[in-house]
Amino acid sequence: MKIKAQISMVMNLDKCIGCHTCSIACKNVWTNRQGAEYMYFNNVETKPGTGYPKHWENQAKWKGGWELKDGKLQLRSGSKSERLLKLFYHPEQPEMDDYYEPWTYDYESLLSSKRKKHQPVARPRSLITQKRMEIKWGPNWEDDLADGESVRQDINLKNMAGEITMEFHDLFMKYLPRVCNHCLNPACVAACPSGAIYKREEDGVVLVSQDGCRGWRHCIPACPYKKVYFNWKTNKAEKCIFCFPRLENGLPTICTDTCVGRLRYMGVLLYDMDKVKEAASEPEAGNIYHSVLDILLDPHDPAVIEAARKEGIPANWLEAAQHSPVYRLIKEWKIALPLHAEYRTLPMVWYVPPLSPITRRMEADVYLPEVHDMRIPLAYLAELFGAGNTGVVAQSLQKLLDMRLVMRCQETGEEIPQRLAEDVVVYKDMYRLLAIAKYKDRCNIPAGISAKSQDKLRELQGTCGYNCPGGC
Ligand code: SF4
Ligand code: SF4
Numbered sequence: 001m002k003i004k005a006q007i008s009m010v011m012n013l014d015k016c017i018g019c020h021t022c023s024i025a026c027k028n029v030w031t032n033r034q035g036a037e038y039m040y041f042n043n044v045e046t047k048p049g050t051g052y053p054k055h056w057e058n059q060a061k062w063k064g065g066w067e068l069k070d071g072k073l074q075l076r077s078g079s080k081s082e083r084l085l086k087l088f089y090h091p092e093q094p095e096m097d098d099y100y101e102p103w104t105y106d107y108e109s110l111l112s113s114k115r116k117k118h119q120p121v122a123r124p125r126s127l128i129t130q131k132r133m134e135i136k137w138g139p140n141w142e143d144d145l146a147d148g149e150s151v152r153q154d155i156n157l158k159n160m161a162g163e164i165t166m167e168f169h170d171l172f173m174k175y176l177p178r179v180c181n182h183c184l185n186p187a188c189v190a191a192c193p194s195g196a197i198y199k200r201e202e203d204g205v206v207l208v209s210q211d212g213c214r215g216w217r218h219c220i221p222a223c224p225y226k227k228v229y230f231n232w233k234t235n236k237a238e239k240c241i242f243c244f245p246r247l248e249n250g251l252p253t254i255c256t257d258t259c260v261g262r263l264r265y266m267g268v269l270l271y272d273m274d275k276v277k278e279a280a281s282e283p284e285a286g287n288i289y290h291s292v293l294d295i296l297l298d299p300h301d302p303a304v305i306e307a308a309r310k311e312g313i314p315a316n317w318l319e320a321a322q323h324s325p326v327y328r329l330i331k332e333w334k335i336a337l338p339l340h341a342e343y344r345t346l347p348m349v350w351y352v353p354p355l356s357p358i359t360r361r362m363e364a365d366v367y368l369p370e371v372h373d374m375r376i377p378l379a380y381l382a383e384l385f386g387a388g389n390t391g392v393v394a395q396s397l398q399k400l401l402d403m404r405l406v407m408r409c410q411e412t413g414e415e416i417p418q419r420l421a422e423d424v425v426v427y428k429d430m431y432r433l434l435a436i437a438k439y440k441d442r443c444n445i446p447a448g449i450s451a452k453s454q455d456k457l458r459e460l461q462g463t464c465g466y467n468c469p470g471g472c
Contacts, residue, residue, distance in 0.1 A: 002273040003297065003308045005317050006184065006204035006348050007247060007266065007445065009256065010329045010336045011177055012434055013354040014400070015263035018175040020044050020140065022255035022264075026179075029254050030241070035233025037102035037127045040139055041240035042255045044177045047384070048154035049142035051176075053098040056226040057155050057340065063092045064224030065187050065343030066280060073281050073344065075191055077222050083191065092221040100137045102127040128232075145173050156383035164377060172376045174354045176384075179255060180227040180240035181339070181347030182206045184271065184292075185280040188239070191222030197237070204348065205242045213237050224343035250447025265433075267324030267444045268317055269331075269348070270297040270308060276346065285342035286389030292338065292346055296331050299324070320446040325433055326350070333430055335396045337385035352434070353381050353393055355400055371397045403427045403434070 026042040045051045059065060063077045077083055077092065105122035113120035126133045145151050152166060164170050182199075186206050189197045196212030197219055199205070208219070208228070215235040219228045228239045243253035251257065256264040272295045279291035297304045299321035308318055321327065329336040329352060336350040356375035371394045372378055378397075382390040402420055406427040409416045416424060433441065 001307055003270055003304065003311045003313065004204065004273045005202065005308075005313050005321065006269045006271060007182070007242060008204075008269045008326045008330075008348040008350070009179070009253070010265040010326045010350045010352065012261075012263040012265070012352040013174060013176070014352065014434075015261040016044070016175040016177055016354075017261050018044055018046065018143070019260050021258050021260050022177055025254045025258040026240075029243075031238075035231040036229070036238065038096065038099045038139075039229040039231075039238065041227075042177065042179045043139055044175055045140070046142050046144055046146075046151075046173055047176045048151050048157055048173065048380070049145070049147075050150045050153050050155075051142075052100075052139045053094045053226050054137075054150075055098075055153070055155065056094075056224075059224055059343070061092070062094070062221050062224070062226070064221055064226070065345055066185070067344070068281065068283065071281070071283070073185075073277065075187055075222060076224075077191060077218070083218060084193070086218075087193070087216060090217060090221065093217060094220065094226060096128070097137070100139055100141070101133060103133055103135060145171065156380055159388070160377070160379040160383050164380075172356065172380075174376060176339075176351075177255070178225065178227070178339075179253075179349060180206060180223075180242070181225060181345065181349040182240075182242055184276050184295075184346035184348060185344065187222040187224060187343070187345050188219035188228050191218040192216070193218055197228075200244075203244075203247060205244050205247070206239070207241055207244070208237050208239055210234070210236050210238075224340065224345060225347070247445055250445050252443040252445055256443060262437075262442065265325040265329060265442050267326040268299075268321040268446065269324065269327055270299050270304060270313070270318075270321050271295045272297060280344045280346055285387040286392075288341040288344065288346075288387055289338060289389070289392050292341070293331060293334070296327070298331075299327065314446070316446040320444050323444050325437070325442055325444060328429075328433065333399065333426070335399050335430070337392060337396060339384060340387070342387035351385060352400070353385050353396055355397060355404075371401065399430070400434075403430045407431050 022042050023040055023044055027040060030041055031039040043052045055061060059076060065076055066073050067076045103124045103126055106125055107122050110120050110122050124133055124135050141147055142150055157164060182205055186199060189199060189206065193216050194212055194214045196209045198207060200207060213236040217230055219237050220230060228237050231238050246253060252266045256266055275295040279295050282288045282291040299318060305318060330350055336352050338347045338350050378390050378393060381393045382388055386392045406416055406420055406424055
């Protein structure tokens, strides 16, 4: 057993209001510069929809992630030699049109306009060519099902069993915020011919070394989530850095910090690195979720604690793992699920699937729908979060419904159903974390600079590692 620590995130989709504050906060901090105009390390898309970039989930087109060939894991983009042949011509690269052509407006025409009969207009201008342009697509074009045509092209609708008509009475939607998943088995790292992308030892954050990157761009199609971008100004790849300078100071990512819905949770997970390959090679895609759960370790188990100490995981990280909100949501309660586990990269950003609107039925008191009756079809959610396995999504939704039922009984004084009576404490805890948790309960990031250097400094100084005023 080789124990590693991973900073992980869970998003509770029930609470996302699609305000895009997270995307804008991230944009202002990390990609507000030339060459990065079109990049959104964090984007929020409406589902159903084709997303950003268009059709990112269509791996037949982009050849992203891993597949099993004769029982062995192989990058979908081909073997090492096949990929080397594509060094100078790589047909599976997304183009500007697949993202969008970024633009600004001629604001000056508003400010300097002479007095006229008609109101002056600020016309759009391309941020790439500086020429006037007509806007035909954007990173959020399908917001709230705005473009019916592209909504119908969502590949998850095609793959799911059972028909949906997209008629008004059948319509459903939800928001899906996305960042890099800082995967345990990252396809971007495996595809990089220069070794410039790496997974950090101490916290599992996946980064691109800007010095090492040679601009071969193999990471871009290899990432099945399309979360690596090419900077046309610097000729280097860039991606979400999980706000590592903030993490090193015990703070969550900026998207988490600014999230209006307070739906993001961050914390430490411990996992067995020796079993990562085995988990990613699970033959049944619908079972990958279970194999990932198996490699996540119980931070309260004395054997795990002992082994983690031997691996050099610092005490404050072990403590954070024991109070990790993401561990509770993922492993303890099993209500958070990975996005498209079938890509086999073992993502470390997970989602609590959304309950569809709970309505009041005239003839009954308050009506909680059955899992199978919800407005968002179970089969659709299973395409996103269960690799087609409706069972794992149903299990998560059922727990969320049961939690609501327990809390409703609590409020109204109704009797709690017998089948839930034993777990009332668990459901109350779940409610506290999902509904009313404070900042420090939602985010438990071990403070200090990167764990290894922090320990080294402690060793050197015999104190806390800071020799400046305020250090101990
Ligand atoms: S989601 Fe992030 S870590 Fe995973 S393959 Fe894509 S870029 Fe790499
Ligand atoms: S800030 Fe939060 S609520 Fe708003 S879109 Fe982003 S994830 Fe959703």
